[in-house]
Amino acid sequence: xxxxxxxxxxxxxxxxxxxxxxxxxxxxxxxxxxxxxxxxxxxxxxxxxxxxxxxxxxxxxxxxxxxxxxxxxxxxxxxxxxxxxxxxxxxxxxxxxxxxxxxxxxxxxxxxxxxxxxxxxxxxxxxxxxxxxxxxxxxxxxxxxxxxxxxxxxxxxxxxxxxxxxxxxxxxxxxxxxxxxxxxxxxxxxxxxxxxxxxxxxxxxxxxxxxxxxxxxxxxxxxxxxxxxxxxxxxxxxxxxxxxxxx
Amino acid sequence: xxxxxxxxxxxxxxxxxxxxxxxxxxxxxxxxxxxxxxxxxxxxxxxxxxxxxxxxxxxxxxxxxxxxxxxxxxxxxxxxxxxxxxxxxxxxxxxxxxxxxxxxxxxxxxxxxxxxxxxxxxxxxxxxxxxxxxxxxxxxxxxxxxxxxxxxxxxxxxxxxxxxxxxxxxxxxxxxxxxxxxxxxxxxxxxxxxxxxxxxxxxxxxxxxxxxxxxxxxxxxxxxxxxxxxxxxxxxxxxxxxxxxxxxxxxxxxxxxxxxxxxxxxxxxxxxxxxxxxxxxxxxxxxxxxxxxxxxxxxxxxxxxxxxxxxxxxxxxxxxxxxxxxxxxxxxxxxxxxxxxxxxxxxxxxxxxxxxxxxxxxxxxxxxxxxxxxxxxxxxxxxxxxxxxxxxxxxxxxxxxxxxxxxxxxxxxxxxxxxxxx
Numbered sequence: 001x002x003x004x005x006x007x008x009x010x011x012x013x014x015x016x017x018x019x020x021x022x023x024x025x026x027x028x029x030x031x032x033x034x035x036x037x038x039x040x041x042x043x044x045x046x047x048x049x050x051x052x053x054x055x056x057x058x059x060x061x062x063x064x065x066x067x068x069x070x071x072x073x074x075x076x077x078x079x080x081x082x083x084x085x086x087x088x089x090x091x092x093x094x095x096x097x098x099x100x101x102x103x104x105x106x107x108x109x110x111x112x113x114x115x116x117x118x119x120x121x122x123x124x125x126x127x128x129x130x131x132x133x134x135x136x137x138x139x140x141x142x143x144x145x146x147x148x149x150x151x152x153x154x155x156x157x158x159x160x161x162x163x164x165x166x167x168x169x170x171x172x173x174x175x176x177x178x179x180x181x182x183x184x185x186x187x188x189x190x191x192x193x194x195x196x197x198x199x200x201x202x203x204x205x206x207x208x209x210x211x212x213x214x215x216x217x218x219x220x221x222x223x224x225x226x227x228x229x230x231x232x233x234x235x236x237x238x239x240x241x242x243x244x245x246x247x
Numbered sequence: 248x249x250x251x252x253x254x255x256x257x258x259x260x261x262x263x264x265x266x267x268x269x270x271x272x273x274x275x276x277x278x279x280x281x282x283x284x285x286x287x288x289x290x291x292x293x294x295x296x297x298x299x300x301x302x303x304x305x306x307x308x309x310x311x312x313x314x315x316x317x318x319x320x321x322x323x324x325x326x327x328x329x330x331x332x333x334x335x336x337x338x339x340x341x342x343x344x345x346x347x348x349x350x351x352x353x354x355x356x357x358x359x360x361x362x363x364x365x366x367x368x369x370x371x372x373x374x375x376x377x378x379x380x381x382x383x384x385x386x387x388x389x390x391x392x393x394x395x396x397x398x399x400x401x402x403x404x405x406x407x408x409x410x411x412x413x414x415x416x417x418x419x420x421x422x423x424x425x426x427x428x429x430x431x432x433x434x435x436x437x438x439x440x441x442x443x444x445x446x447x448x449x450x451x452x453x454x455x456x457x458x459x460x461x462x463x464x465x466x467x468x469x470x471x472x473x474x475x476x477x478x479x480x481x482x483x484x485x486x487x488x489x490x491x492x493x494x495x496x497x498x499x500x501x502x503x504x505x506x507x508x509x510x511x512x513x514x515x516x517x518x519x520x521x522x523x524x525x526x527x528x529x530x531x532x533x534x535x536x537x538x539x540x541x542x543x544x545x546x547x548x549x550x551x552x553x554x555x556x557x558x559x560x561x562x563x564x565x566x567x568x569x570x571x572x573x574x575x576x577x578x579x580x581x582x583x584x585x586x587x588x589x590x591x592x593x594x595x596x597x598x599x600x601x602x603x604x605x606x607x608x609x610x611x612x613x614x615x616x617x618x619x620x621x622x623x624x625x626x627x628x629x630x631x632x633x634x635x636x637x638x639x640x641x642x643x644x645x646x647x648x649x650x651x652x653x654x655x656x657x658x659x660x661x662x663x664x665x666x667x668x669x
Contacts, residue, residue, distance in 0.1 A: 170429070
C-alpha cells in the first residue's frame, strides 16, 4: 500500500511528465489555448496511459524481456525479444487511441471537433510511449503498480495542461511583446512553471540530487563507513557463534 | 511672477510640460508621480478620482516593510557579534541589540543589497519604458524592497544583480509588465538564486556576515537557521527561546526573522485594505493543519526517532509560523494581488494550499528546508486554474437559480401587493 501511494505522488509531482522530463510537449503546447479542450485532451491522455502501460507491462513480462518466453518451455528461456519493444508498444498504443477516438466521436462530437488532429496524434504523443518505456526501464514489479504508474503519470500531464490552459486564458489580454506572442511566451511560462514544480524535486528520495554541504556529507560518509564496519563485525561474530553452536 | 515664488509641485509640473514628447519624459514622470498626483484632467468617458492609485498602493506596502528592514539591519550585526563573541548572557534589547555597532554592520551589508536591487531593477524598468515608449511602471517598487529581505545576508552583490535582471525580464517584462506576470517577480528572483547558486543560498555559513569568507579558517563562524538545524538533527535542542523566535533574534534570510514586526506590517496592510486577509488567515490555517497532522503522526508513534523526518515532524505545529520565512511569505508575497487568486472563494483555497504545502515541503524535503517560496510559486502556477473553476461554479449556480426561478403571473403579484398594503 505504501509503495502504491509513494509511486502515485511521485509520478504526479516529482517525475511530472511535462515539468521533469519535458515529454508530450507538442499537444501540450498546441491544445492548451482553452481550458475546456485541455481538460478533454488531458482526460484522453489519462485514459490511454492508464490502459496502455499495464497492457505493455504484460507484453514486456510475458513476451519481450530476457527469458520472458520461458513459460512456453525450458527451450525458449534464452530468447530476448526486447528489440521489439518499440514496435509492439506503439502498436498497442495506436490500437487504444483508435478506440478512444471512436468513443469520443460517438459520445462527444463537440470535443471531437475541438481536439481535431490532436486526438489521433495522441498515438505519437511521446508522453504515452515514454510512460511505457519508463515502465520498462524502471522495472516496475507488478501489474497493479504498472496501472498505478500509467494513471498517475496521466494525471500529472493532465494537471500540467490544465494549469497552462488557465494561465493562457488569463494572459490573453496581456501586452506581450509581439515577437513572443503565441508559442514563445508559452515556452517561457512552461519553464517558469517547471521552477514551481521543482519544489518537489528530491522529496521522498531524501534530497540526493540537491547539493548538500560538503563537510557534512564527508562526516556522514565516515559515520556510515564506521556503521558498516560495525555491522560487518557483528555479522562475523554471529557467524562464528553459529559455527561454535554447530560444533 | 518669478520662479522663486512657485511651489516645488508647480515647478515639477512646468518641467513636465517642457519634457512632453521627449525620450526622457517617462523617466521624469516616474519620479514626478511618485511624489504628487498628476495634474492632468481627463476629457472623455467617466472617471473616478481616487487617491489610491498604483503608486500609493505600492508605497503603503513599502511603509509596512520599513520596520522589518530596520530590524534586519540591527539583527545582521547582532548575529555577527553573537557568532564571533558568543551570545550575550543577560540579553537586553537596548544594550545588546539596538547598538550603533550592530547597525553599522547592517549599513555595510544590508543597505548595499537594497541599493543593488533597486538600482538594477529600476534600470531594467527604465530601459524597457524608454524602448516601448510607455510610462515607467510601479511594479518594481515593492519587488525591489522584497528582494533584499528574502536573500541570505552574505549573498554576493553581482549574483543579486544577475538574478534581478532575470526576474524582471523573464518574470515580468516578457508578459507585458506590471500586472500581467504570472509568477511573483521577487520569488522568481529568489528561486533563480536558489537553483543557480545553491551553495550560497543554503547551509550554515551564509546566514551570518563574513560566514563564507571565514569558512575553513580558524576563525570560522556559523549560524544555522532553526529549520536547517532540524533538518539535520532529530532533537529539538537549540539555544533559542520562543520569544527569540517570535521577536526575531535568530539567523535567517535578511528580513524574515521578526515575526512580531511582520505581524504588525500584516495588520497595517489589512487595515489599509491593501492585502487580502482571506489569504493570510487561510494560509495560517493551512500551515497549522499540516503541522498538526505531522505532530499527530509523531504522537501516534508511526515514525521512529531515527527517521530523517523526525526532527521537523516533532516540531510543535504552531512554531512553524514563527521560524523561517513562512510569516514573511504569507504576509508580503502570498497576498500579491496580481499573481494570487482573484476570487474570494479562490483566495481561501489558494491560501490554505500555500500554508499546507509550505510545511509539507519543509518536512519532507530536507534539501529545501525553506519551502515557503517554492510553495507560493507553485500556487501562483495554479491560481488561474482555481479562479477558472470558481468562476465556472458560480456561473453554473446562477444559471440553475435562473432556471428554477418562478415568475409570478401578473395577477398573483398584484394580489400579493394588495395583501401587503392592507
